[in-house]
Amino acid sequence: MDASKPHGKMLRMQASSAHSPEHFDVLVAGGGINGTGVARDAAGRGLRVLLCEQDDLAAHTSSASTKLIHGGLRYLEGFHFALVRKALQEREVLLASAPHIMWPLRFVMPHDAHLRPQWMIRAGLFLYDNLAKRDHLAASASLDLKKHPAGTPLEPRYTRGFIYSDGWTDDARLVVLNARDAAERGATILTRTRCEKIELRDRTWHAQLAGAHARNVTARAVVNATGPWVTRFLSEVTSAKSDRSVRLVKGSHIVVPRIFQHRFAYIFQNIDRRIVFAIPYEHDFTLVGTTDVEYHGDPSSVHIDDAEVRYLCDTVNRYFTRKIAPADVVWRYSGVRPLLDDKAGDPSSVTRDYKLELEREDAPLMSVFGGKITTYRKLAETAVDMLVRALGQNLPPWTVKALLPGGDLTGGSFARFLRNVERRYPWLPEHLRNRYSRAYGTRIDHVIGPARSFGDLGEEVVPQLHEREIEYLQREEWALTAEDILWRRSKLGLHVPASAADTLAAWLKARARSQQPQEV
Secondary structure, three states: OOOOOOOHHHHHHHHHOOOOOEEEEEEEEOOOHHHHHHHHHHHHOOOOEEEEOOOOOOOOHHHOOOOEEOOOHHHHHHOOHHHHHHHHHHHHHHHHHOOOOEEEEEEEEEOOOOOOOHHHHHHHHHHHHHOOOOOOOOOOEEEEOOOOHHHOOEOOOOOEEEEEEEEEEOHHHHHHHHHHHHHHOOOEEEOOEEEEEEEEEOOEEEEEEEEOOOEEEEEEEEEEOOHHHHHHHHHHOOOOOOOOOEEEEEEEEEEEEOOOOOOOEEEEEOOOOOEEEEEEEOOOEEEEEOOOEEOOOOHHHOOOOHHHHHHHHHHHHOOEOOOOOHHHOOEEEEEEEEEEOOOOOOHHHOOOOEEEEEEOOOOOEEEEEEOOHHHHHHHHHHHHHHHHHHOOOOOOOOHHHOOOOOOOOHHHOHHHHHHHHHHHOOOOOHHHHHHHHHHHHHHHHHHHOOOOOHHHHOOEEEOOEEHHHHHHHHHHOOOOOHHHHHHHHOOHHHOOOOOHHHHHHHHHHHHHHHHOOOOO
């Protein structure tokens, strides 16, 4: 059943009484990583949950990250030990929860003596290795870049370096998997639906939802997980006031044809003391980011500017022998990070920690300020702990050892799982077998369905995208548009012709038209 549409009971209730809106325990506004994480946690504790998102899931900040599950090595310089420890602990939890979309990655840091002395880097890496238990990741080490494969693409002057471990994730799919898990635990997920107004009457929140699934609902508690819109939600949707605010910081990335051939990623120190990553991406590309720029515009219309592109190109050009220019950029994206405003002067120094603010004990209204993708699960757990106490219930947390949909790989080994997929579907071409396995894990069966041959996958609408997969994404992952499919549910947009988006959009429109009931 498509959890983004009202089920039969809901339709009957709406038809019988327009004045009796459906009631929920928790209404979550915001379909990014924090909102879907809260919805999943709350639904898993038995609460009746509704999540509404004004656009697509992960349409903004949560699909525009550097796609790392990390502790934040650079935050140690600011003595943010508690924040780093919390993130490192969560790094281990997340890597175990969805090994098909998250995995370890080794980062190489060429040493530039003009920026930081070797003893400082060694001390930082020692702390990074030991602030939290490591079950999935190798320890840091020093490198002779003249002998290590990661030294080959670098300028000859970089002869020494360091290597350490962190994790990588498909950020947009991580959001979708949390929403999918929430829906399977009973939550209602409404995309393209915004919360326009909430009012407190008789210790109950009355909410007006507008958009694709417009309706009135009531809830015992409301969670404002709207990210960059968190303060706007408070001032325009509610009558609540808050002394807290978020500082909007734009982070931009570029994707260029692959600069290096090996599996390692790089972390580069820049002369402004910021850091920039260069990460293997989608087999054929290198992802470079990020910037930290103060932002005062509309979070829904953020974009990378030419100065940021030049900044990222110049940074990697200081290190690699193969130079890149703005003309080499095949994709660029920006996101607005809603960072908790700690009055720091430099945008890159603003804390990545979060704050949960709970108002009205009789009818809880919680606002989420700040946060980062690595700590979303812990944030959600803490938020729901606070909510259930406020609601007078005793519902224990459960997500710390829980797997996300598709993550139940035998022994947690992706390589073993991939071999099993090859045995089960020998007719599936290797490129599809690898992509399906990475994107969907053990849910690959839901995508392929009853297909017994390559032809059973249906029409190849654009290269690598077949009818059965589109049906799955519409049915179970709330995908509606070509952009949803090509850039958030997958990154096929990088691998198909520029015309593919228009081709897919036309196909989706024709399909929707053909499925509409015909008038007699």
